[in-house]
Amino acid sequence: xxxxxQTDGEARVSRVLxxxxxxxxAIRVVDISGGCGSMYEIHIESEEFxxxxxxxxxxxxxxxLSEEIKSMHGxxxxxxxxxx
Amino acid sequence: MSGVVRxxxxxxxxxxxxxxxxxxxxxxxEGGGATAEGxxxxxxxxxxxxxxxxxxVVVFMKGSPEQPLCGFSNAVVxxxxxxxxxxxxxxxxxxxxxxxxxxxNYSNWPTIPQVxxxxxxxxxCDILLQMHQNGDLVEELKKLGxxxxxxxxxxxxxxx
Numbered sequence: 001x002x003x004x005x006q007t008d009g010e011a012r013v014s015r016v017l018x019x020x021x022x023x024x025x026a027i028r029v030v031d032i033s034g035g036c037g038s039m040y041e042i043h044i045e046s047e048e049f050x051x052x053x054x055x056x057x058x059x060x061x062x063x064x065l066s067e068e069i070k071s072m073h074g075x076x077x078x079x080x081x082x083x084x
Numbered sequence: 085m086s087g088v089v090r091x092x093x094x095x096x097x098x099x100x101x102x103x104x105x106x107x108x109x110x111x112x113x114e115g116g117g118a119t120a121e122g123x124x125x126x127x128x129x130x131x132x133x134x135x136x137x138x139x140x141v142v143v144f145m146k147g148s149p150e151q152p153l154c155g156f157s158n159a160v161v162x163x164x165x166x167x168x169x170x171x172x173x174x175x176x177x178x179x180x181x182x183x184x185x186x187x188x189n190y191s192n193w194p195t196i197p198q199v200x201x202x203x204x205x206x207x208x209c210d211i212l213l214q215m216h217q218n219g220d221l222v223e224e225l226k227k228l229g230x231x232x233x234x235x236x237x238x239x240x241x242x243x244x
Contacts, residue, residue: 054214055207062194069108069194074156076210 009037013068020064023047025082038073045080054079108194127186136190136200140228141172144187145197149174156209157197163216167225168233202228 006014013029021027024046033039042061049057057079062069069075125131136142141164147153149161149170164172177184177196184196191198191205199206201224206212215221222232 054211055205058207058211059193066194072108074108074195078210078214 007031007035007037009040013040013042013065016065016068017042017044017061021046021048021060032076033073037071039075040072041076041078043078043080045082047082049079050081125182125186126180127182127184127189129186129190132183132186132190135173135175136205137203139173140202140230141169142200142203143172143174143197144177144183144200145174146176146178148176153178154196156195159209160197160199160212163212163221166216166234167221167230168236169225169230201225 010029010031014027017027017029018024021044024044026043026045028043030041030043031037031039032041042065044061048060052060058077061077061079065075143149143160143164145152145154145157145160147157149172152158152161153176161174164170175183175187177187187196187198188194193205193208195208197208199208199212206215206224212221215224222234225232
């Protein structure tokens with residue numbers, strides 16, 4: 001798989017995250033189901049996570065992707081805040 | 085990630101690939117979905133409230149600690165084991181569709197496994213892993229009166 005290409009699923013999930021987290025410094029979505037769209041790994045760095053407990057940060061991502069999650073088998077979430 | 089957890093991860097991941105799983109949306113219909121709450125069934129808020137308060141450490145997972153049936157559930161079991169936490173309540177959601185949906189409604193969290201410390205939802209596998217890596221898990225266990233085995237392991241290392 002070429003490093004510059006992105007699956008449709010990755011593109012869609014990225015787009016939803018960019019809309020729901022406008023202040024995100026970095027968003028990375030990786031299909032870890034071999035391109036099947038059934039499992040994703042999400043990395044997102046944003047000011048919107050500052051001062052929030054990790055479970056709250058992950059909950060924000062869950063809610064942002066509530067529609068997309070319905071067709072997933074699983075997902076991994078890694079949230080962080082930009083260095084001040 | 086330590087070698088043990090990484091090895092466990094690979095085992096668990098192989099188990100996930102070998103199984104036909106259901107998309108997360110399909111579990112919504114189990115046990116009557118929203119009506120499972122408040123009906124007194126195993127998926128009701130009351131029943132789950134009782135379960136999460138049963139023990140300082142309660143885990144809702146796929147399979148059992150002796151035989152996890154999902155890579156993420158396995159990771160939780162392995163992390164707890166690393167800290168010497170072997171005495172906890174584990175509930176296999178694959179055995180009970182009402183519980184499987186009910187626990188997701190209760191925590192407003194779409195995935196399994198779910199870890200509860202002192203009745204409070206802490207997160208899933210990713211969060212537990214990050215807590216393990218940044219030292220938060222040792223602190224949280226200490227608050228429950230549980231001394232992590234890793235503290236003793238560190239002490240041994242200092243002596244060398």
